[in-house]
Amino acid sequence: MNSARPDDGSARPVELFPGDNATDATFRELDWSATELGPVDQWPYELVTAVRTVMPSTIPMLIWWGPHLVQIFNHAYTNFLGAKFPEAAGQRASDCWSEMWDYVGGLCAQVVDGREPVHGVRQMFVMERYGYLEETYWTFSYSPIFGPNRTVLGVFVATTEVTMQVLGERRMHALLRLGSLDMGDGTGPPGIARAAVEVLGSEPREFPLVAAYLREDLAENGRLTRIATSGDTGCEASTWEYADVVRVVDGSVPCEVTEVVGNVPRAVVTPLTMAGRIEPVGALLIGVNGHRVVDDSIVSFCGVVAERVSTALTASQAFEMERRRVVALAEADTAKTRLLETVGHEFRTPLTLLAGPLDSVRESSSSQLSEPDRQSLDVVHRAAVRLRRLVDDLLDVVSADAGRLEARLEPTDLTAVTRDCATLFAAVASDSGLELVVDTPENVVVLTDGEMWSKIVFNLVANAVKYTPSGRVSVRLNAESDTVRLVVADTGLGIPADELSLIFDRFHRVEHADARSIEGFGIGLALVSDLLTALNGRIDVESEVAVGSTFTVVVPRVPVEAAAPVERSATPTDSVSAIFSAHESTTATSGRADILLVEDNVDMRDYLVRLLTVEGWTVATAGDIEIALDLARSTPPGIVLTDVMLPGRSGLDLVDDIRRDTDLRRVPVILLTARAGTDFVLDGLGRGADDYIVKPFQDRELVARVRVHLELSRMREQILVESGNQASTLRAALDTRGTIGRALGILMSVYRIDSDAAFTQLTELSQNSNRKTRDLASMIIDDFTAGLSNNGRPPS
Incomplete structure (x- = not known):
C-alpha cells in the first residue's frame, strides 16, 4: 500500500504531531520504526497528507493505515478511548477494538474491497473502555484513502459519540x-x-x-x-x-x-x-x-x-x-331525593284528610260558627293551603333533580292562565298600596304545559310582590313569531350584583329586612328555572338595588291550529294570602299593654292575640324589631313575647336591645320559635331571655308560662315602688325574678301543670327541704340545663 512521495522532502514527528497535548506528545515519542508503518521520514505522501489533515482538527478523526490498519488519531478522538489510551496509539485496529472487531472489521472490509464509503447513525457498539463492556452509540463515516490507480491505502474515520443523547x-x-x-x-x-x-x-x-x-x-x-x-x-x-x-x-x-x-x-x-x-x-x-x-x-x-x-x-x-x-355524595343525593319524595307524598295524605273535612265544616257550618271559631278555621285553611303549595313545590324540585320533570304538551291559552295567576295578587297588592298592571294580548294559544306555566307566573309575581314595599308590579305577555315573552317587572328592593348569579340556585335566598315575608324554602326561582328547562325556555334577570328587578321569560311558540284551549285552574286564591305576612303593628289598648307580641306571620299573630286576650290580657303587636322597640319605649309592656325568626334582625337581637335599654331591661322576654335544640335554648337564655317556647306548642303551656312571668313582673314592680333603696332592690328583684321565673317555667313544662300548681310545688319543695325558694329555684335551673347539655332532654 506504499507509494512514492512526489518530492524528496521528508517528514519528521515534530512536524506531523506538533500539538502540546498528550495525544500529539504520545505520537511524537512513539518508536515508529518498531511499528508496521516504519520511520516517519519514510511515510508515503498520502499518509503524511492525511496526518497533517487530521491532527490539527478539533473534530474527532481517526486514520487506519496499511494492510493491518494501524491507527493514528487526533486529540479530540482520544476522549473516546478511555483506558485504551495510550496503548491504542500506533496499534492495529483489530487489537485495539477486539471486543467488537467482528462487526467493525466487516465495515472496514467493505470500504477497502468495495472502494466506497460506509456510514452509520446511532449505531450501538459494546466496547470495553473502562474495564467493563459498555453500551455505546455512535454516528460515523468510514471513507477510503486512495493512492495511485485508486488503490485503497487506508481508511479515514470521522465519528461522534451519541451515547448520552440516546x-x-x-x-x-x-x-x-x-x-x-x-x-x-x-x-x-x-x-x-x-x-x-x-x-x-x-x-x-x-x-x-x-x-x-x-x-x-x-x-x-x-x-x-x-x-x-x-x-x-x-x-x-x-x-x-x-x-x-x-x-x-x-x-x-x-x-x-x-x-x-x-x-x-x-x-x-x-x-x-x-x-x-x-x-x-x-x-x-x-x-x-x-x-x-x-x-x-x-x-x-x-x-x-x-x-x-x-x-x-x-x-x-x-x-x-x-x-x-x-360516589358518596351521589348516594347521599339519591337517598335525599328518595327521602324528600317519600316525605312529600306522606305529607299529601294527611293534608288531604285535613283539607277535605275542613272545607266541609267551613261550608256547612259557616252560619253556625262564632266569629272567633270562623277565624280559626280560616287560619287553619290558609295554613293547609300554604303547606300543600310548599309540598308541591318541593316535589317538583325533587322531580327536576331526578330528571323526571317532563312537560305534558297540550293546547293552552297562555293569556287566560297568565291573567288569572296575576290577578290573584290584586287584593294583596291593593292592601299594600301597590299598583298591579297586567297586560296580555288576546288568544295566545300554544302547545305547552299549562300547569308549569301557571307555576312560573305565580312564583315570579309572588316574588315581585314580596320584595316591593311600594310602587308598581307589572306583568306583560307578548306573542312573537317564534317565541312567547313574559316580563315581570317591579320597582322593589332589587337584588345585589354579587347575588344575581345565585338567585336561581336551590335554597338561596336574598335577605331583605323590608320584604313582606321571610318565609319559604328559597326554591321558587330555582323551580322556575327548572320548569323553563323542561319547556325549552330561558329566563333572564336585570336588577338594581333600590330601583327594582325585571325578569324576562322566553319560551318557544308552538302554534296549535284550530285547537281549543285547555281549561286549567290557577293556584287557589287562598294560597296568595297564605304566602304573605304584613309587618304593620296594631295596638290593642290605648294604655300600657300587658303583652307586646312580636310576630311577622299574620295568621300566627292573630291566633296568639285571640289566645292571650281570652285570658283578659291586653296585647300590642308588631311585625318586626324596630316597630316593637318603638312601642316598648313609648309604653313599656309587662312582658315581651317574640318570635326568633323575624324580617331583618332576629328576636335574639331584640333581647340584646331590651337588656341594654335602662328603661326596658326589667321587662321579661319570652322567645317563641320553631328552632328546637339545646344550642338554641342555651343561646337564647344566655342572652338574657326569661323563657324559650318551641313551636308547635300547646295553648295551655304558652298561657301558663306567660302568666308566671307577668305575675313575677308585677310583683317586682310593686317591690320597687315600695322600696326606699331602689338600686339595691332592683338588683335583688331582677335576680329573684329571673331565677324563680325560670324555675316555675321549667316545672310547668316538665310536669305539664299550670302556674298555680307550679307555685305550690315550688313552695312545698322549699318547706320540705328547708331551703330558700330562690336557692331551690337555682338548683332546679342548674339540673335542667345540665340535663339539656348532656343528652338534649330535661332531667325527669
Whole structure:
C-alpha cells in the first residue's frame, strides 16, 4: 500500500504531531520504526497528507493505515478511548477494538474491497473502555484513502459519540410515559404501581429489572408487599433478598445500591412517597444495565423516576378519594331525593284528610260558627293551603333533580292562565298600596304545559310582590313569531350584583329586612328555572338595588291550529294570602299593654292575640324589631313575647336591645320559635331571655308560662315602688325574678301543670327541704340545663 512521495522532502514527528497535548506528545515519542508503518521520514505522501489533515482538527478523526490498519488519531478522538489510551496509539485496529472487531472489521472490509464509503447513525457498539463492556452509540463515516490507480491505502474515520443523547431520549420517553399514567382507572395506588412497572419494563435496555413495593393498605409500619415485577431476574421472586428494600422504606437510608440474584448484577432502590405521609409508602427497585456503570448519574436518574411514580401515587390517591367522595355524595343525593319524595307524598295524605273535612265544616257550618271559631278555621285553611303549595313545590324540585320533570304538551291559552295567576295578587297588592298592571294580548294559544306555566307566573309575581314595599308590579305577555315573552317587572328592593348569579340556585335566598315575608324554602326561582328547562325556555334577570328587578321569560311558540284551549285552574286564591305576612303593628289598648307580641306571620299573630286576650290580657303587636322597640319605649309592656325568626334582625337581637335599654331591661322576654335544640335554648337564655317556647306548642303551656312571668313582673314592680333603696332592690328583684321565673317555667313544662300548681310545688319543695325558694329555684335551673347539655332532654 506504499507509494512514492512526489518530492524528496521528508517528514519528521515534530512536524506531523506538533500539538502540546498528550495525544500529539504520545505520537511524537512513539518508536515508529518498531511499528508496521516504519520511520516517519519514510511515510508515503498520502499518509503524511492525511496526518497533517487530521491532527490539527478539533473534530474527532481517526486514520487506519496499511494492510493491518494501524491507527493514528487526533486529540479530540482520544476522549473516546478511555483506558485504551495510550496503548491504542500506533496499534492495529483489530487489537485495539477486539471486543467488537467482528462487526467493525466487516465495515472496514467493505470500504477497502468495495472502494466506497460506509456510514452509520446511532449505531450501538459494546466496547470495553473502562474495564467493563459498555453500551455505546455512535454516528460515523468510514471513507477510503486512495493512492495511485485508486488503490485503497487506508481508511479515514470521522465519528461522534451519541451515547448520552440516546440514553437521555430513552429516559425522557420513559418519564413522559410515567407522567401520562391513568389516575382514574379506579385501581388506586396499587394500580399506578403496576402501570409504572409496565411502562419502565417496556424499555428493557434501560430498565432490565423493575419491581415496586407498597405497604399494605398504605398504612405506616404496614407489611411490605411486592405489587409488580418486570424483567428476567434469573430466579424465583421468593428467593429475593428484601433487606435493602426494607431499609429504604423504613427510612434507614435515602436510597440503596443492592446486589440482586440473577442476570442483573446491581439495582438501585429508591423510596416511594405520598403527600401527607411522613414515612415512605413503598420502594422502587430498578435494575441497572450490565453494560452501564452505577454512578451518581444513574442513582440520580432512578431518584427522578421514583419521584415521578410518587407524584402519580399521590394523584391517584387524591383521585380515588375524590371519586369515593363523589360516589358518596351521589348516594347521599339519591337517598335525599328518595327521602324528600317519600316525605312529600306522606305529607299529601294527611293534608288531604285535613283539607277535605275542613272545607266541609267551613261550608256547612259557616252560619253556625262564632266569629272567633270562623277565624280559626280560616287560619287553619290558609295554613293547609300554604303547606300543600310548599309540598308541591318541593316535589317538583325533587322531580327536576331526578330528571323526571317532563312537560305534558297540550293546547293552552297562555293569556287566560297568565291573567288569572296575576290577578290573584290584586287584593294583596291593593292592601299594600301597590299598583298591579297586567297586560296580555288576546288568544295566545300554544302547545305547552299549562300547569308549569301557571307555576312560573305565580312564583315570579309572588316574588315581585314580596320584595316591593311600594310602587308598581307589572306583568306583560307578548306573542312573537317564534317565541312567547313574559316580563315581570317591579320597582322593589332589587337584588345585589354579587347575588344575581345565585338567585336561581336551590335554597338561596336574598335577605331583605323590608320584604313582606321571610318565609319559604328559597326554591321558587330555582323551580322556575327548572320548569323553563323542561319547556325549552330561558329566563333572564336585570336588577338594581333600590330601583327594582325585571325578569324576562322566553319560551318557544308552538302554534296549535284550530285547537281549543285547555281549561286549567290557577293556584287557589287562598294560597296568595297564605304566602304573605304584613309587618304593620296594631295596638290593642290605648294604655300600657300587658303583652307586646312580636310576630311577622299574620295568621300566627292573630291566633296568639285571640289566645292571650281570652285570658283578659291586653296585647300590642308588631311585625318586626324596630316597630316593637318603638312601642316598648313609648309604653313599656309587662312582658315581651317574640318570635326568633323575624324580617331583618332576629328576636335574639331584640333581647340584646331590651337588656341594654335602662328603661326596658326589667321587662321579661319570652322567645317563641320553631328552632328546637339545646344550642338554641342555651343561646337564647344566655342572652338574657326569661323563657324559650318551641313551636308547635300547646295553648295551655304558652298561657301558663306567660302568666308566671307577668305575675313575677308585677310583683317586682310593686317591690320597687315600695322600696326606699331602689338600686339595691332592683338588683335583688331582677335576680329573684329571673331565677324563680325560670324555675316555675321549667316545672310547668316538665310536669305539664299550670302556674298555680307550679307555685305550690315550688313552695312545698322549699318547706320540705328547708331551703330558700330562690336557692331551690337555682338548683332546679342548674339540673335542667345540665340535663339539656348532656343528652338534649330535661332531667325527669
